[in-house]
Amino acid sequence: MSSGCRKKGLKGYYAFNIKDTPPHIHNLIMLAKKGQLFDMLSEEQKDLMDLLEPLNIEARYPTVKEKLMQSLSQEKCQEITKKTEALYLWIKAKLLKS
DSSP: HHHHHHHHHHHHHHHHHHSOOOOSOHHHHHHHHHOGGGGGHHHHHHHHHHHHHHTTTTSSSSSHHHHHTTTTTHHHHHHHHHHHHHHHHHHHHHHHHO
């Protein structure tokens, strides 16, 4: 799941909950806070967003991207993807309950 999907899930929740266009930001934690979702997140979900943040923003810069890519194994990427998918489905479930 791409960082765009994570962000789109948060922005979708923001738009539904706040009834306004989401801000043009890439900070996942800030989107969750502004969309009034942050306080519903578990500590594990908050930790995941902290982990995803550099992958979402800093990867746009070539030198940082290279260093970041070297730090990720296939196993780590699969773990991150699995947890990200679970977070996205959790956000989607929150929307469906509303």
